Amino acid sequence: MAKRIDVSGLSAYYGKVPAIEDVSMTIEPRAITAFIGPSGCGKSTFLRTLNRMHEVIPGTRVDGKVMLDDEDLYGPGVDPVAVRRTVGMVFQRPNPFPTMSIAENVAAGRRLNGTRMSSKETAEVVERSLRGANLWDEVKDRLDRPGSGLSGGQQQRLCIARAIAVEPAVLLMDEPCSALDPISTLAIEDLMNELKERYTIVIVTHNMQQAARVSDATAFFTIAGAGKPGRLIEMDSTSKIFSNPSERRTEDYITGRFG
Amino acid sequence: MSTITPPAPTSQAPADPYDLQSTVLPRWAPTAVGVAALGAVAMLFAVTPLYGNAQLVLSTAVVFVLGLTALSALYEGARQAKDRFATTLVYCAFVLALVPLVSVLGYTLVKGLGRLDLDFLTRSMRNVGPRDSYGGAYHAILGTLQQVAIASVIAVPIGVLTAVYLVEYGKGRLAKVITFFVDVMTGIPSIVAGLFILSFWVLGLGRGYSGFAGGLALSILMVPVVVRSSEEMLKLVPDELREASLALGVPRWRTILKVVIPTAIAGIVTGIMLAVARVTGETAPVLVTVFGFDSINANPFNGPQSSLPLYVFSENGRGLQFATDRAWAAALTLILIVMLLNLMARAIARFFAPKTSR
Numbered sequence: 001m002a003k004r005i006d007v008s009g010l011s012a013y014y015g016k017v018p019a020i021e022d023v024s025m026t027i028e029p030r031a032i033t034a035f036i037g038p039s040g041c042g043k044s045t046f047l048r049t050l051n052r053m054h055e056v057i058p059g060t061r062v063d064g065k066v067m068l069d070d071e072d073l074y075g076p077g078v079d080p081v082a083v084r085r086t087v088g089m090v091f092q093r094p095n096p097f098p099t100m101s102i103a104e105n106v107a108a109g110r111r112l113n114g115t116r117m118s119s120k121e122t123a124e125v126v127e128r129s130l131r132g133a134n135l136w137d138e139v140k141d142r143l144d145r146p147g148s149g150l151s152g153g154q155q156q157r158l159c160i161a162r163a164i165a166v167e168p169a170v171l172l173m174d175e176p177c178s179a180l181d182p183i184s185t186l187a188i189e190d191l192m193n194e195l196k197e198r199y200t201i202v203i204v205t206h207n208m209q210q211a212a213r214v215s216d217a218t219a220f221f222t223i224a225g226a227g228k229p230g231r232l233i234e235m236d237s238t239s240k241i242f243s244n245p246s247e248r249r250t251e252d253y254i255t256g257r258f259g
Numbered sequence: 260m261s262t263i264t265p266p267a268p269t270s271q272a273p274a275d276p277y278d279l280q281s282t283v284l285p286r287w288a289p290t291a292v293g294v295a296a297l298g299a300v301a302m303l304f305a306v307t308p309l310y311g312n313a314q315l316v317l318s319t320a321v322v323f324v325l326g327l328t329a330l331s332a333l334y335e336g337a338r339q340a341k342d343r344f345a346t347t348l349v350y351c352a353f354v355l356a357l358v359p360l361v362s363v364l365g366y367t368l369v370k371g372l373g374r375l376d377l378d379f380l381t382r383s384m385r386n387v388g389p390r391d392s393y394g395g396a397y398h399a400i401l402g403t404l405q406q407v408a409i410a411s412v413i414a415v416p417i418g419v420l421t422a423v424y425l426v427e428y429g430k431g432r433l434a435k436v437i438t439f440f441v442d443v444m445t446g447i448p449s450i451v452a453g454l455f456i457l458s459f460w461v462l463g464l465g466r467g468y469s470g471f472a473g474g475l476a477l478s479i480l481m482v483p484v485v486v487r488s489s490e491e492m493l494k495l496v497p498d499e500l501r502e503a504s505l506a507l508g509v510p511r512w513r514t515i516l517k518v519v520i521p522t523a524i525a526g527i528v529t530g531i532m533l534a535v536a537r538v539t540g541e542t543a544p545v546l547v548t549v550f551g552f553d554s555i556n557a558n559p560f561n562g563p564q565s566s567l568p569l570y571v572f573s574e575n576g577r578g579l580q581f582a583t584d585r586a587w588a589a590a591l592t593l594i595l596i597v598m599l600l601n602l603m604a605r606a607i608a609r610f611f612a613p614k615t616s617r
Contacts, residue, residue: 051506056505081509081510082508083508084505084506084508085507085508089506095497095502095503097503097522099518099521099522099611108504108509109507109508109509112504112507112509112513112517112518113513162503162507163507166508
């Protein structure tokens with residue numbers, strides 16, 4: 001199920017302004033890859049190009065290639081809607097649908113896609129996804145209550161359950177813990193470790209300890225200055241990046257000398 | 260070493276700059292000042308040639324605001340005095356705004372309740388002369404409901420879909436042009452909308468007066484209101500929800516239909532109901548397109564009908580006691596219908612509102 005992502009020569013623009021320029025990297029399946037770097041360096045933009053969410057914002061453009069196993073996500077005839085079903089995404093702020101109950105939220109991806117499911121199938125998908133997100137035991141008695149009544153950490157795990165309910169091959173997480181307390185963060189990190197058995201996981205984080213704790217590979221992005229595009233400086237195994245990075249700028253950043 | 264002295268507060272001894280204590284007027288002070296102001300003004304009105312109830316109330320309000328502010332300035336200090344001034348002003352404005360609302364409602368109730376009975380609600384004005392004490396508004400109620408229903412059926416889909424286009428799709432020149440024309444439409448006087456339908460539909464196409472023509476004219480007035488309110492409500496839906504849905508691989512149109520609109524539906528319904536309430540009371544466009552009729556005409560597509568505002572207008576114009584009574588009763592009926600619509604809107608809005616309870 002998990003797929004390898006191969007990016008080559010990718011640039012993303014807002015209007016005429018490039019946000020990231022000429023990024024090439026390989027993201028391994030069944031592993032957690034972390035993107036670190038200062039604010040505004042284009043990590044999130046790059047993440048959003050991996051499931052074609054970048055183009056949702058009007059006036060944006062992407063150049064380059066993103067190969068998912070052997071299929072180019074930006075090739076002619078590729079349906080962005082199908083891409084997003086294959087590459088799921090969890091956002092910085094928990095965003096359960098306010099009009100739906102917990103169970104409806106989890107089943108939303110399936111139901112909104114127009115898949116007709118019997119109530120038994122739905123119940124199965126809901127339970128499997130909630131168990132997968134380590135949320136089942138906490139909410140099994142109130143599946144019909146609104147999702148917005150949960151705590152922040154629970155809401156974020158609900159969003160993860162919602163994302164994995166459509167059974168994607170890749171799960172992109174854009175600072176999934178930045179709005180959460182340490183206990184909820186720990187719960188999400190444990191969850192990521194379980195999920196990497198089945199998915200390719202990419203996480204953007206500002207928390208370097210988090211990157212060091214959970215990820216297998218780390219990519220460091222930065223910008224040369226305000227208004228300049230972000231670039232990938234270095235990507236390597238997490239242990240290498242955090243102990244002996246080959247680039248001076250990476251070392252400066254992770255040791256806190258800059259950024 | 261020079262000592263830094265804080266700017267000395269007025270008159271008092273050099274106060275501790277960190278003193279958290281301050282004089283506060285007792286809770287009953289505003290009431291006492293109010294009563295005192297009323298007494299003082301009443302006495303003034305008794306001994307001077309000043310007169311009039313409205314004048315008395317307004318003068319009392321002015322004296323009350325000034326008196327409480329002065330008292331607060333004396334005992335509590337300048338900042339608290341400004342606070343008292345603003346607070347009392349806000350409350351006075353609220354009461355003042357309530358006066359016309361309550362008096363219109365109360366006056367209509369007093370004048371209209373006597374004639375508002377089952378007979379009035381179930382009879383038409385067929386073969387009823389201006390001097391007769393009987394006669395009802397059934398035909399007018401029927402006409403109003405049909406015309407407003409027709410107007411809503413036309414205006415609500417156009418309005419909501421336009422709003423969806425403007426918020427979800429419209430980014431370029433076309434969206435700007437539409438927004439501009441919607442703004443222009445908001446300012447169209449209702450009689451102009453009526454005359455347009457009169458010349459275009461009733462006379463130009465030769466369709467004649469009908470409830471449907473009235474519905475068309477009312478829909479012209481409804482569309483911009485529905486567009487504006489729906490647009491604002493759709494804009495309030497956070498982009499995070501749209502992105503969450505799109506990231507699940509849900510196509511845009513389904514996202515709008517299943518996520519965006521349900522999230523905003525309470526506000527959209529409220530806006531629609533306000534638009535309905537607004538056109539329900541329109542007289543001028545109905546006058547020139549529906550024409551008015553004394554008998555029951557249940558077919559809005561053929562022949563003149565009546566409507567409640569029109570009924571009030573014509574009955575009141577007769578200038579005779581029984582006719583005026585009927586006009587008041589019809590006005591009360593109109594208010595009740597609009598109130599009922601508003602209550603329905605609130606119920607619907609509550610039913611659809613995003614669930615947030617824990």
